[in-house]
Amino acid sequence: MPISALGDSIIGIDAAYYLEQIQQKEPLLPALGGFPLALESRIFKELDALQAFGIKPHFVFDGLGYGIDDDPFGPSTEAASRNVEAFDTYDKNMAPQAMQLFKISGNPTPVSLAEFLKRTLHKYGVLFTVAPYSALAQLAYLEKHSRQFVDSIYGPSELFLYGVDKLITKLNFPYRLLDGPEKVNGKNTSQLVPEDSEFSWVDRRACLEELGHLPSDVFVDSLLLAGSRYLPAFPPLKGTNKAYTIRDVSSLLTGSGCSIVNLCNQYPDDASIQHLDYIDRYKRALTSIRHHVVITMEGDIEPLDKVNAPSDVHECLGQRLPEELNMYLSRGLVRPRVLNWLASGKILIPAPYDGGDSKVYQDLVRKDLEPMRRQALSLLADSLNRYYQRKEISTTYWYDRTNTETVNIKDLLPTPKDPLASWHLKEEDMLERRQALKEEAPNLALGSLSFAVRSLRDFKFAARTVTRSSKDGRRLLKTREEICANAVWRFLQLRGYIDVHHQLTSWGRILDGILPILGSDAGQEKAAFLALELLRAGVLNADTMFNRYSGAPVHGNEIDRRNSRGYSGPLSRHLLAYHSVISAMQAALRDLVEMSAVTMFLEGYVDRERDDWMDIALALPLFNEDSCALGVVTLTYLDYLCSRGDPTSETAREETKDRTQSWAKHCHFDASQQQAFQLWDAVCRGVTLATAEGEKIKDSNMWDEVDQWLSHRR
Numbered sequence: 001m002p003i004s005a006l007g008d009s010i011i012g013i014d015a016a017y018y019l020e021q022i023q024q025k026e027p028l029l030p031a032l033g034g035f036p037l038a039l040e041s042r043i044f045k046e047l048d049a050l051q052a053f054g055i056k057p058h059f060v061f062d063g064l065g066y067g068i069d070d071d072p073f074g075p076s077t078e079a080a081s082r083n084v085e086a087f088d089t090y091d092k093n094m095a096p097q098a099m100q101l102f103k104i105s106g107n108p109t110p111v112s113l114a115e116f117l118k119r120t121l122h123k124y125g126v127l128f129t130v131a132p133y134s135a136l137a138q139l140a141y142l143e144k145h146s147r148q149f150v151d152s153i154y155g156p157s158e159l160f161l162y163g164v165d166k167l168i169t170k171l172n173f174p175y176r177l178l179d180g181p182e183k184v185n186g187k188n189t190s191q192l193v194p195e196d197s198e199f200s201w202v203d204r205r206a207c208l209e210e211l212g213h214l215p216s217d218v219f220v221d222s223l224l225l226a227g228s229r230y231l232p233a234f235p236p237l238k239g240t241n242k243a244y245t246i247r248d249v250s251s252l253l254t255g256s257g258c259s260i261v262n263l264c265n266q267y268p269d270d271a272s273i274q275h276l277d278y279i280d281r282y283k284r285a286l287t288s289i290r291h292h293v294v295i296t297m298e299g300d301i302e303p304l305d306k307v308n309a310p311s312d313v314h315e316c317l318g319q320r321l322p323e324e325l326n327m328y329l330s331r332g333l334v335r336p337r338v339l340n341w342l343a344s345g346k347i348l349i350p351a352p353y354d355g356g357d358s359k360v361y362q363d364l365v366r367k368d369l370e371p372m373r374r375q376a377l378s379l380l381a382d383s384l385n386r387y388y389q390r391k392e393i394s395t396t397y398w399y400d401r402t403n404t405e406t407v408n409i410k411d412l413l414p415t416p417k418d419p420l421a422s423w424h425l426k427e428e429d430m431l432e433r434r435q436a437l438k439e440e441a442p443n444l445a446l447g448s449l450s451f452a453v454r455s456l457r458d459f460k461f462a463a464r465t466v467t468r469s470s471k472d473g474r475r476l477l478k479t480r481e482e483i484c485a486n487a488v489w490r491f492l493q494l495r496g497y498i499d500v501h502h503q504l505t506s507w508g509r510i511l512d513g514i515l516p517i518l519g520s521d522a523g524q525e526k527a528a529f530l531a532l533e534l535l536r537a538g539v540l541n542a543d544t545m546f547n548r549y550s551g552a553p554v555h556g557n558e559i560d561r562r563n564s565r566g567y568s569g570p571l572s573r574h575l576l577a578y579h580s581v582i583s584a585m586q587a588a589l590r591d592l593v594e595m596s597a598v599t600m601f602l603e604g605y606v607d608r609e610r611d612d613w614m615d616i617a618l619a620l621p622l623f624n625e626d627s628c629a630l631g632v633v634t635l636t637y638l639d640y641l642c643s644r645g646d647p648t649s650e651t652a653r654e655e656t657k658d659r660t661q662s663w664a665k666h667c668h669f670d671a672s673q674q675q676a677f678q679l680w681d682a683v684c685r686g687v688t689l690a691t692a693e694g695e696k697i698k699d700s701n702m703w704d705e706v707d708q709w710l711s712h713r714r
Contacts (some may be wrong), residue, residue, distance in 0.1 A: 003171070003197040006152065008054040011168070012139045014155030015061040015117055015128070016110035021170075022046075023113065027103035030083050031571045033353055033579040034627030035116040036108075043120050046173050049194040058142070058150055059121055059128040060135040061114055063329055064340050066317045067230055067288060068281065073398045076350030079106035084355050087573040098571075107353050115623065118332050122614045130330045132301055133317055134229075137292035140164055141304060149297065152201075158228050160204050161220055161289050162304075170200040211250050218258045220289075221282075222250040225260065230285040234263070235272035288316040301326050319343040322384060324602065331613035334598045338376050338591050342388060347373060347395040352580035354573055360545040361581055362399055368537045369588040370395060370405070375494065376591040378412035383602040389413060417599070419500045420493060423486045424467040424605060427479050433461050443520035447484030447619050449529055450520070452492055453504060453512040462502045465489070469605045476607045483606055484619045487597035491621075494592055495533075506693040507536070513689045517682040524679055526622055531683045533585055535690070540683075541698040542706075545581075549574040572628075575635065579628050590622040633669060634676035636660055641713055648712035677714055680707075 022039060023029060029036050050057055086101035121128050131138035135155075140162035142149040153159060154168040174197065175190040208214045214222070226249045227233030237244050237252075256263035260282050264273055272278075291303040291313045301323045303309035314320050321329075321343055328334050341347045349365050356362065373395070381388040394406045430446050433455045437444055444451050456462045469475050477483050492498045497508035504512060511532060518524040534540040597620060600606050617623065637660045644652040661669040687703045 001199055001201070003049070003055070003194075003199050004053050006053065006055050006199065009151040010056045010058055010149070011050075012142050012150035012153045012155075013057050013059045014135050014139060014153070014159075015059045015114065016135060017155045018059070019110040019113050019117060023108070027099050028571070030079070030102050030105045030107035030353055031086070031576060032627040032632075033108075033576060033583060034625045035119075036113070036627070039116075040120050043117070044124060045192040046171070047124050047126060049173055049192055049197050052194045057126055059117070059126065060138045060142070061118070061128065061130045062111070062135045063131045063133050063326075063336055064318060064321070064343050065336075066133040066292075067285070070232060070276075072348045073350060073401060075106060075109070077398055079109075080351040080353060080355040083107060083353055083576075084573070087571070090571050115335060116625075118614065119618060119623070122332070122618065128332070129295070130332060130336070132293045132295055132326050132329070134292055137162060137289075137304060138294045141294040141296075145297070147297075154199075157202070158223065158230075160207070161223055161228070161230070162292075163216075165204050166201055167204070168199050168201045172198045172200075207246075211247060214250055214254075215258070218250065218253060220286075221258070221260055222246055222253055224282065224285055225249050225253060225263075230288060231281055232276060232278075234278070235270055235276070236267055284316045287313065291316075293317060293320070295326060295330050299323075299327055319345075325384075325598075328598055328601060328613070333601075333613040333617050334594050335590075337587075338373075338380055338595060341373070341377055341393065342380060342391065345391055345393055347393060349395065349397045351398040352577075352584070354546075354549065354577040354580050356399065356580065357548065358546050358577060360539060360543075361577065361584070362397070364537060364539055364581060365584050366397060369584060372588040372592060374407060374412055375415070376588075376595045378409055378415045379417065379592075379595045379599055381409045382413060382415045382417050383599045416494065417603075420490045420596070420599075421603070421605075422466045422468060422500075422502070423489045423493075424469045424475065424477065425465050425482070425486060425489075426467075426475070426477070427482045427485075429464065430455070430481065430485055433458070441516070441520070445520070445522075446481040447488055448522065449488065449492075449511070449525050449621055450515045451485065452488045453497065453508055453515065456498065456502060456504050456508070457512065459503065462504075465502045477600070477605055478607045480612055480616050480619060483597065483600065483616055487593065487600060487620060490596040490600075491589075491593045494596065495589075506690075506695055507532070510686050510689040510693060510695070514682040514686040517685060518678060521675075523624070523626070524675065524682075526624075527626070527679050528682045528686070529621070530582055530586055530589075531679070532686055533589065534582070535683070535686065535697055537585070538698045539581055542702045543699075546574050546577045549577055572632075575628050575631050578631070583625060586622055586625060593620050593622055630672055630676055633660060633672045637669075637673065638713065653713065673714075677710070680710065 022042065023036070026036050026039055026042075047057065082101055082105035086098045086105060089101055090098035118128060129138060136159050139150070139153050139155060140159065143151075143153055143164060144162075152166065152168055153164055154171060157167065157169070159167055174193050176193055204219075208216065208219055211219070211222075223246070224231045225234040225237070226244070226246055227237075234249070234252075237249065253260070253263060256266060261279055264279050267273055287310070291305050291309040293301060293303055293313070295301055301320070303313055321339060325334075325339065329336060329339060352361065374393070377393060381391065388409065390408065390410045392406060392408050394404045396404045427446070430451075434444055434446065434451065436458075437451075437454055441450065441454065444454065456465070469477075477486060489498065489502075492508065493500070493502075495507075496505055497511055499505050511529065514528055514532070515525055518528055531540060539545070594617075597616065601608060637656055640659055641647040641652060641656045644656065646652055657669055657673075684703055684707050687697055687700055690697050691700050
């Protein structure tokens with residue numbers, strides 16, 4: 001049907017389902033990682049099309065994990081394996097086949113793209129909610145409420161489990177190619193055609209009739225038996241070696257008197273049914289659906305069927321978190337990641353896109369990042385009741401599933417909560433300090449990393465920042481700038497850039513020395529900070545870290561290959577592996593940033609009467625995850641250059657730039673190259689300062705040599 005039939009209505013959209021559909025149009029996402037910037041434009045166009053018909057979308061995201069996951073590492077391991085196969089295919093010059101393999105790899109998952117979509121929706125001004133647990137239950141609540149907050153739902157067939165009557169399963173937005181005088185900047189491009197947009201939908205009653213007037217409860221049981229997030233597929237179905245339909249499942253069930261218990265008893269020798277304890281799992285699944293927890297429009301956290309909900313519903317769903325924390329989750333202030341760890345008691349580290357076969361990556365996530373994860377967890381637990389402060393947390397890695405590392409949060413206490421509480425500076429004091437820095441940094445933003453370290457150069461100002469809240473409402477932090485600035489100072493103290501007296505440490509002085517090189521570019525600031533953290537972890541060095549990965553430098557001598565860490569084409573598993581290292585570090589650091597902020601709210605230091613939750617989340621550092629795009633452009637240029645007779649000649653450099661620009665059509669090569677070299681200069685400066693400060697940097701003597709090499713190729 002034409003989308004115009006939905007005009008002037010509100011559509012509830014399952015964010016995970018939407019991401020699964022739209023990312024199929026960007027098959028190379030698994031090869032590049034990061035936030036898919038090209039998708040943002042497509043999403044904007046689709047939102048424009050909906051708006052043209054007066055349709056208001058309300059996106060709902062999954063919150064905490066729920067139910068039992070029999071193979072938590074299976075999807076990431078399988079996706080990584082497919083990615084590796086795709087790269088192998090690409091290396092054999094079979095690009096079209098590789099494209100298809102990337103497309104079906106299963107990466108990136110909707111969970112990994114959730115923050116990107118939240119940012120995109122917020123930028124457009126579209127409403128979204130993060131559910132306490134399942135987005136499907138939250139959507140059913142919004143539609144079935146007496147006030148009917150949404151008129152229809154776009155999502156998967158599992159929504160029928162919640163009694164939804166009609167379901168939109170597909171939104172089709174056609175594009176047409178602009179050619180001739182319609183070209184944009186002389187290039188062919190595509191334009192969405194709203195009037196040709198269509199949607200497909202399914203009626204539950206029609207399904208019941210098609211299945212022989214199947215009773216509603218038998219239909220629900222059939223959906224469960226077919227397999228879903230709530231219950232694994234009935235084992236005998238998977239043993240048939242052929243695809244099965246919902247009709248096959250319902251026929252199987254009705255043949256057993258419409259009883260799953262009877263059906264299971266017909267297979268007494270099936271070890272899988274016994275191993276899964278399938279009957280018990282079925283009962284738990286049904287309970288979790290009937291009494292799934294949602295956030296009401298009044299902000300309460302309660303089961304769908306509150307009156308009849310059992311007192312132990314958490315046994316089927318998962319541990320419940322305080323309502324205040326759920327509210328911050330629902331508004332996007334904090335991501336589900338750390339909250340999931342605390343609620344479940346499990347930290348599961350999945351395989352990265354490149355497969356994570358390298359010892360460098362495995363050591364990083366296990367030895368360097370685990371202490372950061374534990375610190376984030378303990379900070380959060382220390383602001384909650386004692387139950388959480390005595391919770392046992394286990395960590396398991398995809399590559400070593402039999403060895404689980406366990407720690408009790410009480411053994412991580414006390415946290416630095418009390419020293420961190422001395423950060424409570426009001427905006428008027430910050431503005432005074434920013435004014436003093438205006439001549440050297442006219443665009444310095446409060447809450448940025450640059451302001452955090454530059455402001456503390458002044459010993460007297462640093463001493464003045466030692467402040468505390470009275471918690472009587474008179475000195476609550478109110479503005480976004482106040483909140484972000486104090487959260488960033490707390491974060492930097494946790495990471496050792498600032499001491500308990502609010503003075504810069506040696507690493508703080510190093511950070512202060514490199515950020516001015518980058519101007520006021522927040523993206524460059526973030527990249528330099530990550531580089532500094534990687535230096536501290538010893539993984540930014542001259543080693544060849546991924547010996548078995550394709551896409552390493554292929555031109556030049558040994559010093560060329562070490563310096564360029566190049567890339568021989570538009571796709572490289574080698575380069576993606578570097579991205580995995582950076583991404584893992586950024587995620588761990590962002591966890592600490594978020595916990596620094598959210599604990600300020602939990603401790604009562606911040607005015608909670610506000611509606612700028614997502615603005616705060618976006619203003620805090622390390623939100624956006626970059627892809628390999630800048631690395632692709634710069635490193636390919638350097639590797640191409642090494643194949644020239646005289647790679648330092650101006651002619652060679654200009655011709656190589658033209659060659660690189662010929663495939664990098666969607667970026668401005670000169671500007672991208674300038675960004676990369678500016679970042680290099682900043683990190684080089686950081687190594688020099690670190691050496692002067694007496695900090696140990698691996699291969700520090702190599703940086704001057706590499707810098708000299710690069711200076712003739714810029």
